[in-house]
Amino acid sequence: MLILYVKTRCPFCEKVLRRARELGIALKEHNIAEPRYLEELMQKGGKRQVPFLVDEERAVSMYESDDIVRYLEERKK
Numbered sequence: 001m002l003i004l005y006v007k008t009r010c011p012f013c014e015k016v017l018r019r020a021r022e023l024g025i026a027l028k029e030h031n032i033a034e035p036r037y038l039e040e041l042m043q044k045g046g047k048r049q050v051p052f053l054v055d056e057e058r059a060v061s062m063y064e065s066d067d068i069v070r071y072l073e074e075r076k077k
């Protein structure tokens with residue numbers, strides 16, 4: 001499963017979500033407005049910044065929207 005930690009009205013998150021939609025990649029959104037998702041983000045990533053991607057299948061995780069977009073594009077190939 002691909003999980004994207006996001007927050008509402010985050011342009012960097014929107015950019016990733018838009019590109020994922022274009023690529024036909026399903027992302028499960030975890031909005032850090034929910035305390036349990038903020039806690040997960042801090043555990044998995046170590047800092048409070050979104051977007052943050054977790055690719056469970058490939059044991060990969062990353063911050064930075066441009067890196068995430070690049071990763072999704074490569075993953076799609």
Ligand SMILES: N[C@@H](CCC(=O)N[C@@H](CS)C(=O)NCC(=O)O)C(=O)O
Pocket residue numbers: 007009010011012013048049050051063064065066
């Ligand atoms: N360079 C980062 C910038 C990400 C960023 O600034 N995210 C903001 C939200 S739009 C953030 O996480 N701020 C901390 C917070 O809202 O707690 C990227 O492209 O992903």
